[in-house]
Structure formats: structure tokens, C-alpha cells
Amino acid sequence: MILLWYILIPAVAAPVAWLLGRSRPALARWTAVAGTTAPLVILAGQWITKASALQATFAARGPGPAGLVAGSWIADVKATWIGSLGISFFLAADGLTIIMLLLTFALGLLAVLASWRGITKNVGVFHLMILWTVAGLAGVFLSLDLFLFYFFFEMMLIPMYFLIAVWGHEKRVYAAIKFFIFTQVSGLLMLVAIVALVVIHGRETGVYTFDFTQLLGTQMAASTAFILMLGFFFAFAVKLPAWPLHTWLPDAHTEAPTAGSVLLAGVLIKIGAYGMLRFMVPLFPDAVHDFRTVALVLAVIGIIYGAVMAYGQSDMKRLVAYTSVSHMGFVLLGVFAWNTLALQGVILQLVCHALSTGALFIMVGGLQDRIHTRDMGRMGGLWQVAPRMGGTAMFFAMASLGLPGLGNFVAEFLILVGVWQVSHWAAVLGAVGLVFATVYALWMMQRAFQGEETHGWSFADLTKREVGMFGAMIAALVLLGFWPQPLITTARQTVTGLQEMTAASSLAQPRPTAEAGDPAAEAAAAPADDASGATSLADDEGAQQ
Amino acid sequence: MASVSLDHALVLAAILFAIGFAGLLTRRNLIVVLACIEIMLNAGGLAFVAAGARWGQADGQVMFLFVLAMAAAEVAVGLAIAIRFRQSLKSLDVDDADEMKG
Amino acid sequence: MLGLLWLIPALPAAGFLALVLLNRRLDRTAAAWIGAGSVGLSALVALLVCGSFIVSPPAGDAYHQVLWTWMDVAGFAPNIGFYLDAVSVLWVLVITFVGFLIHLYSTEHMEHDEGFTRFFMYLNLFVASMLVLVLADNLLLLYLGWEGVGLCSYLLISFWQKDPQNVYCGRKAFIVTRVGDTALIAGLFLLFTQVHTLEIQPMLAAAQESFVPGSAVAVAAALLILGGAIGKSAQVPLQTWLPDAMAGPSPVSALIHAATMVTAGVYLIARTNVLFTLAPDARLIVAIVGTVTLLLAGFSALVQHDLKRALAYSTISQIGYMFLALGVSGWEAGVFHFMTHAFFKALLFLAAGVIIEALADEHDIFKMGGLRRELPAVFWTFTIGAAALAALPFVTDGFYSKDLIIATSLGSVDGNLWFYAGAIVGAFVTTLYSFRLVWLVFFGERHTEVSRRPRRRQLVPLWILAVLSVVSGLIWMPPWLAGFHPFETFLDTALPPIEFTGEYAHFAESALGALVTISVVVVGIGIAWLLWMPWRRGTHAFSESPAVRPLAAYWLGGWGFDWVYERVFVIPVKWFARVARNDLVDHVVDGIAWLNVAAWRTLSAGQTGRLRAYVAVAGFGIALVLAVVVLR
């Protein structure tokens, strides 16, 4: 039942924040904070207690797909919603979902904190929108019933649309409409694919159901499978911003308020990747295999195109938006490489990208609140004015160009190693993308922070609140850079489950030697606790290589 | 008795219909427009009767009766509108009523 | 005692963190103490650890310490662990010791700079990253150190960030090295896919078994590793960034662009020498790259006006020598030259720093001159450094290490006459430009006044390095001289020894071979004396003459590489970014929107409001339908 809380708490907190907001805006902010931290705390509690259980279920799960699917979920809520159509209110969580929920609530909290001073216009409704987006996101990550997934997928759009359209900047209405149309149209394509899938499944087995676990493994002609896969792919490619469908992202991010862009860049984009991992590839493994080369080409173009475009921008927020296009190109590479290394890399990239890009957006938002412009032409030499902000911006610029020692590098390295095993040229071009990433990151630093201070700006450096936020994110990124094991262990059981779902298809690849060993032994090797312990793990780790 | 072939009748109906349609296109007076519509309906009725006559069924004539009823109703309303038309627009020219321009 | 190994990189890292967190509340002296202190302590610990390693070497002449498993994903489980063997002992000692001297020097040199704390922050981070690089037990951790030093070099080159030109040079350095790093990371992918681990020693063992010598995989892996090394050590294709890196403060040039970072490539090749032994063609390419670089940079250094750019080109040239040594599988020779080069090049850069500071930031050597009496200490130390650079026989360490390389390039199993010829010409040019600097800067009449005298904390490092530049060569005397080579035996524990088995081996090892190089150096000094000493007018006439001037200008610009790269890479990217600024794909989307609007406008024109128009349209429709029905 605990899963239901994750959706209910933010959903309920939303109207409360709105009502309180009408009387005193500060109350709305605190309710929003409560609405995001409460589920975060519960989730963290569940993650820690379940961590051991998670590994246990992983080790003790039964053979075969039924055993796999049943055993690999930690908790689930199943109630029939529309019985006649076979639609059920089916929530379930496993390693990947827990990570995604952590991200959602953490970034929701950050979004609220980031707009503590920035938002003055009808604060109550603003926080209503944020909390509803968070509730929608929680719903998307938890739902395993395709219809429910689609319901939350679309429901989450409306508050985000208002967030951009009401509190945005100059071209906000254009950006909001563009965002809405892009996602709505592609969402409809997915709906068609879902319904077609259900019908095919129903005609084949007589059972009409939207339940993902039963829809798995429906046999259909290769060509229909390909078309249905394309339906899903378009919806997630727009969300992910894969290359040709990305044009909504720069506008939406530039015009959205800070909180909006943090949520957008932090979590909304991740739904595309999550959807591909959870639904698209397991449902149509062979179609994905045929589509792989095209997807890899799109991803590589996305990486390089996004990076070069970022370099060309003069609006700082638009530059950061294009970096997301580039980073999500890596995710697309990883998803279609579909081996353990790449998938772990993808999940790690989702988290690290959310942190680094979210931080950059908060930075730009803060800068805009101070000097009321995003145009880098009018900035320059801000390091003298605000050295602490300059230092933090340098750190997150380094994170976004994939400096080793930070989480982004580990993720991108894992993805590229995984992709290398599938196609050499894609991995090399991805690595070349890193060079372009260096170009835009340093170019941003040059134009905004370094160089001569000619415009006579003078404003306050980072406030305590901002230092706290950025400090937390810096700590998280460095921790993920040097010790990503907790995240990898949480996601391991999902990754193995996903790969076993597609084991029968052409996608499956011989996993590297060590994995073939009994996963239980590996799962039991809990990571060493702190940095100073001397030769603690060397022996049994060595034995395993 | 009737060695007239069906086609002749239908051709006649077609000619009448065509003339009515031409009148509809060219004449700008509302009354003449209504008259032309009458001609076209009459041509339609003729076609029905011809078809009925061809197979010796009464259906053709029954359909003509309905056409007749409909034509009568149509004229009644048409003329009422013509009267209102005249009063509000002070003329019977069909082209004056173009407030609905898109 | 070896257990303290992890402290060596941890101390500078702690220094960095301390400086970052306490940035605001530290005054100059406190920051100096933390900055220089942390590196000093690390040097001390290094001395202890390496001392105990040398005195009582652990089992297998290597010590492996794992702190924790970095990540464990399906068989890919690199550790955060350190591996100490003879090679990394040498590197650690050089880094920490030279690093400490340079920190000491910086406390004085950067006295009046407002970013004092920030400078030491970056310097500490650099030393920490460099130590992680040399101590890493697996290639991924090595890559972490690799990029860390790249970052610090960017931060330190663009330290005076008020001037956009400095930041441009820093950015150029980071991007060019990043291009090399892409090759290295591709190499990592290839190696992991082939041997399923990145931990260096097991990887090399597995490669030994599974790779067929000379096979495509072996050559590819070696070449990719070479790609990374070229980027970081500024060898031929990717050397354009080092001369521009002189925009940074002098201690930075001394530490990063002379002693430590630029030799990371040499360390990487020496560390993965097994891969290169398995791929003879790759080794050949390394040697070729080395020779071409040493000649190319040597000639460029001959015509430089800026003192630091001349030294930068000389660094590229000397690293070319090290690559040449590695290319002819004289691993130990290359490493030995690294050590000696670190001492005398750091000395030259620090002395240059003092000279430039003394002449109120005057970089052009033709405006210096006659400083012999003004800065006697600097004169003597600079001359010792220049002599070591030119490999003055018997007296300087450069002689021992460079001659060893020249001998190896001829006598070793891969050595051949071409490399030997290149090395000899290189030695001659090196002598020319090193003594050119000495004559032009210290002799002749004085052009600019000396405004600041170097203080004690700047001179002490100079003297120590000068002594080292003389003494450090004696630990590996050539066989024909005294046969005393403890350094070689120490290195044999980690690197394969040099086999003098080529057809000219006997000549190369003999005193006769050494005589050739000694004579070349002596002749070089003489010619330098003739060209640049008394008849200053003569040299100007010589370099201004129409035949020589275009050639000199060509060499001055670094053989035109910059000009080519600007046209081939930089301008197209900038052009595309400017052209496609607001996103080509966006135009497509807006195009669709425009289409809808255009359709709406044409259709609405049809609504004239006139009844007869509608009837006509209806009639037209009926005609169409009939046409279809009737004519089909």
C-alpha cells in the first residue's frame, strides 16, 4: 500500500498548498516542501530497509519469466479500475523505480527551494502545479498498467504547461504550446500502439488486458511489432529529446521558470528513457534489434548536434538546454546497446544529468533573478563580482563535460563501453562528443564568468540557501563519481530482469564472463563503507575477476 | 401504349434540371431562384415517375407525391423568407445578403 | 610503512579541500602554509614510503593497495587502488619533490597576486591528480588522474582570467588534450572488451597471452594509447597547445608544462610497455613521432623571441627524445631522461620566471641582455640548466641521459641510422638554442632595468635544482665511463632492460659513439658563441636576410600547425554554430506551422458570402463526382 502514498501525498498537498497560498504565500511554500520531503523520507526508509530484501528477492527469485516478473518487484498494488476493458490500477516498484522516485522527489524539493524568492505571482497555484507534476511523475514511474502509465504520462503535461505558460519568461506561451503539442501528438501515437498491442494480445489469448506483465511476450508479425515499437519510440524520443524531435526542449527550458526547467530537465526528460527501458524494449525486442542502427545514428547526431548548438547559443539557459539534448544522446545510445554495462550507465546518467543540469538551471535562474538577463553577451567577468557562484558554475560545467571523478563521467564511460561492444563507430563518435562537450562548457565559462568585467554588474554572491542546495548537489555528484555502487546495486536486479525479459530475442548478448557467475555471490559483496579502510575488499574482489 | 423509352423521359428530366440549375446560378432575384428550385424539383419528380413507369410499379408515383409535398413546404417557407428578406434588406437581390462572409 | 601509500595523493587533495572550504577566511601566509605544506608533507611521506620500498622491496617488487571497489558492474570492477613499483616510485619522488620546490618558489613569486589562495588551490589539486595518475592500479583511475591534470592545466593556464587571451590559451590546451584523451578512452574500451579487465598488471598479463604479436587488435590498442600520450605530452600532431600554455604563471609552466604533466604520456607508454612490445609497428610509430617532434620543436625553439616559448618548444623537443627512446624499446632510457629533464627544465622555467619578474614582465629575449652582473645567482643557475639541456659532457645530468638515448636509438634492437641521425641533429640544435638563450639574456649590453631582486625563497629552489641537474646524472654512468648504474638495476625490477643487440650496438656502446655526441655538443657551443655572442649585429643580419626570414617566420609559428588547425577544425565548427544557431530542425517545425496558416488563408478566401458562389462550388463538386462515376 505504501506505493500509493507516493502519489497521494503530493497530490493531496497540491490543493492544500493552493488554499493556504491564497492567505499567506509562505505557507504554500512550506506545504510544497512538506509535500515533497515526506515521500522522500518514506522512500529513503523503504530503500534502506528494502535494500537487503531487494538483494534477497533478487537471489531467491524463481526461474522462468513468471517467476522473474513476480519475484523481481519489491511491492505492488493491484486493483481493477475498469474491469470490462481489462484496465487495472497496478502499481509496482523495483530498483529502477526507487531510483527514479528518489530523483523525482529530490528535484521537486529543489525546484521549490530554487523558486523561494523568484516566484511572487499567485504562489499558491504555482506550488499546486509543481506538486501535481510531482504526483504525475510518481504515477508514471510506479504504474505497470499501460493505460495507467499513459494516463499519468498525459496528466503530468497539464500542470507543466501552466507552469511554463503562466510563470515563464518572454516567449512563454509559444514555448508552452509547442511543448504541449509535441508531447501530446507523440503521446497519442503511443496510445494507438498500446491499444493495438492489447487487441493483438486479446485476439491471440482471448484475454483483453492492459497489464504489462501479461502483455509481455505477445507474439505478432515482425512488421506489426516494428510499427508498434515505432509508436512507442516516437513518444519516448520526443520526451527524451532524440535528435530530430528535440526542438521543443530549448524553447520550453528557456521560457520555463527556474522550478519548471529544473523539473523539466531533471525528471520529465527521464520518462522518455524510463519508458524505453521499462516498456518499449521488453515488449518488442526483435523490432528494437532491427531499429538499432538507426537509433544509434540518431543518438550520435543528437550528441554532436546538441553540443555544437549549445556552443552557438548566446542565451545561457538555452545553452544549458542544448546540453541536455547532447547528454540524452548518450542515454539513447545506452538503451539501444542493451547490455548490462550500458544499462547501468544509462540509469546512472539519468541521475547525474538530473543533478548537474538541474544545478546549472538553478544557477542560471539565480543569475537571472540578480541581473535580469540570460544573454551571455551582456555578462562577462562575473567571477570577480561573485567568486563563489563562479566556482560552483565551474564545478557544474566540469560535471556536464564529463570530468572523471564526477558521476557523469562514470555513467558516460559505462555507456560507451557497453556501446563499444555493440558498435565501435558509435562509441568512438560518442567519445568525440565529449570533446565538443568541453568546447561548449568552457565557452560558457569564458563568456559568462571569466574575462574582463565590463558591464559594471554588482550583486550579492550565493545566499545560504543556494550554497546549501549546491553543496548537496556537489556532494552527491562527487559521491556518485567515486562510489556509485549503492545505485548500481539497487538497479542491478532491474537490469538483469530486463535482460532476462529479452533473453529469447536477438537483442540478448553473451554477458561478460564474471556476470555468468552466481549473481547471489556478487549481490552479497556489499560495498566497503569508507575510504580509509586498507586492503579490505581486494581479496574476494580479486578472486572474482 | 407508351412506346416512349425510359431514356427519353430521363433526358427530358435532365434538361429541365439543367435549365433550372442554370437559372439558379444566374438569376439574382430571390423569387426566380425559388422558381428555379421548383423546376429542378419537378425534374426530379419526373425522373421518379419515369422510373416508376418503366417497371409498372406505383412506387415512382408515390415518390413523386412526396416530392410534391416537400416542394410545397419548401416554397411556403421560401416565400416567407423572401418577405422577411425584402423588409430587412429592402431588395430581393440575393447578393446583398453576404454578412456571412468568412 | 608501505601502508601509508594512499596518504601521498590524499595529502594534496586534503590541501585542496581545505583551501576550497576555508577560501574566504584564509590570509596569505595561512594559505601558503596549507598549500606548500600539504605538498611538503606528501613529499616527506613519499620519501619514507619510497625509501622503504627501495631499501626492502616488497614481494614481486611491487606493492598493491586497494582502498575500495570503485564500481562493480557485470564483471567490470575497477578499484580505487594504488600500485607502487620502480617506475611509479621515480615519478612520485620527482612529482612530490619538484612540486614542493615549486610550491615554495610560488609562495614568493605569486606574492602580489590577488588570486593567491585560488592559485594554491589549483596547484594542490594538480599535484593530487598527477599522483593519482602515476599511482593508479587500473587504467580507469589513471584516466581520472589524466583528466584531472588536464583540468588543472586549464585552470592554471587561464589563472589570470581577466585577459580573455589567457583563457583562450587555457581552453585550447584543454580541448587539444581532450582530443588525445578521446583516443585513450577508445583504447580503454578496446582493452576492456578484449581482456575483460582494466587493472594494469592483470591486463598486461592477459594481453601477453591473448594478443597475437603484431595483430590488428594489439596494434590498435597500442596506437590508441599512443594517441592519448601524444595529446597529453604535446607530440607532433597535438603539440600546438604547449607554446600557448605559457600564458600561465611561470611556476605553472615549470611544474605542469615541464616537469610533470607533459611527461604523463611517457609514463603511460612506459607503464603499458607490454602492449608496445606486442605491436612492433606501433613502436616504430612512437619512435618516428619522437624524432619528428624533437627536430621540429628544436628548429622552432631556435627562432623564438619569447623566453618562455623557447623553453616550451625545447620541452616538446626533449619529450620527443623520450618518445624516441620508448619507440626503440629503450624504456629505461626514456624514464631516466624524464628524471633529468624534470630537474633542469624546472630550473630553467623558474629562472625564467625570476628574470621576467625582474624585468617587469618583459618576455622578449632581445630586450634583455647583460644580466650577468645584475642577477649573478640566476645567471649561474640558468647556465647550469642550459648546459644540462645541451648535455654538456661529464658535468651535467643531461649528458648522461641524452647520450644514453642517442646510443639506444642506434644500438638497441629497434634502433636504426635514421633515428640516430635525427637524434644527433636534434642534439646539435638543442645546444644551439640553449646557449643562444644564455648569450642573449646574460651577455651583451643591458636593455631594460632590473626592478625586482629575487628573494631567498625563490633562490633556494633554484640552487637545489642546479645541484640536482649536475648530480642526478651520475646514478647511471655509461659502461665505457665507469659502469656504475644502480638506477638501471633498480628500474630493471619493473621495466625490461635495454638490449644493445642492433648491428651497430658495439659502436653505440663504445666510447667512440659517445665521442661523436660530445664533439657535436662542443661544436654546437662554439657556433652558438660565434653566432650570438660578440658580433650581435651579425646575428641580426643573418636572421633578417631575405633567404632566412620566411623560414624563420615559418619556424616561429610552430611549422604552421596552428594555421592549419584553425582552418580545418575551428572555423567550420564556428561557422556551423553561427549558421545553425536557432536550430535547423526548428525551421522544419515552423515550416509545418506556416503551411497550416497558408492553407487556412487560401481556403477562407473562398467564403465570399454570395449564394451563387456556393451553388457554383456545389455544382462543380457534383460535376466532379459525376465525372468519376460516369467516366470510370
Place this chain on the structure above:
Amino acid sequence: MTILFTIAAVVAVLSTLMVVTRTNLVHALLYLVVSLFAVAVVFYTLGAPFVAALEVIVYAGAIMMLFLFAVMLLNVGADSPLRVPRLAWVGPGILVAVLLAEVVYGLTRQTQPLAGVEVGPQAVSEALYGPYVLGVELASMLLLAALIGARHVAARARDEEEAAESMERARGLSETAGEAPGQGAVDDPGRLTEEGDA
């Protein structure tokens, strides 16, 4: 019998042509009546005497009378200039010719001789109150609706008139102007004819 058919057909076509081309409205309507009679004759030749009679009684008799009433009511007068200049015939003419050609071409491909049997009123009435009884009810409802609609649309003009008059009368009383209410009605012909509405 076919001669009678052809004569009637020619008369019908000519008179319909005249309807469309006459400028004088009343002449046009009268030609329409002639065309209806011709069509009635055609019905007769086709063996549908009942319908022929009906055509004369209902069509020519009732509907045309309505038209004439309307013409009289609206007092359009003889010379309604509302006719399109000569050239304007070309476009519609072509269109109509195309339409006609298509239909004629479609029909001429297979000729069907008529059954030659006469379908009298008795057969028609059996069919009328047999399967089509529902149709008859609907037709009657339609007529009723048309009746009420026509009365309502046409009459509304008069209700407004009356409301307007009562307003004037009220205002007139307050201004004590000497103008007699009746006199205003004379010079506005539209209103005059209003009183005479059936």
C-alpha cells in the same frame, strides 16, 4: 403516344427556358405554369394519369398561386432589373452544359423500353397506404411544420410593426403633436400591403 410525348417535352423545355430568361417576373412565373402543364402531359404519356392530375392541381394550382401571391405582396413590379449581364451566362452555361452532357452520356449507354402498362390511381393509393403509410404521415407533418414556419417567419414582421406603432403612439401622446397616426401609413407602400395579407 410518342409524338404527344415529344411535343410536350419540347414545350416544357422551351417554357422553362423562357422562365429563366424573362426579365419580367410575372411572365417568368406564367411560363413556369406552362412548363408544369407540359410536364403533366408527359406524365400522362408515361402512363401515370393520377400524378398528371396531381401535378396540375397541386403544383400548377397551389404552388404557383403562392408565387403569384408573393409577387403581388412584394410588389416587385414588372421591370425587375435584377438580371445578370449577358456575358454572365457563359460560366454557368458551360457548367450546366458539362453536367447535362455527363448525365446524357451516362444514360444513353443502355436504353430501357417502358413497360407500357398504365399505373392507375388505384395501384398508387394501394402502395401509398400500404408500405408507404409512414411516408405519408411524415409528409403531412412536414407540411404542418412548413405552414407554421411560414406563418411565423412572414408574420413576425407585422408583430414588430405593431410594437413599433404602439411605441410611437405612446410618444406621440406625450408630445401632443397634431400628426394623425393613419397618415404615416400612406407613403410607406410596404406597410400598406401589410394590411391586405391573407
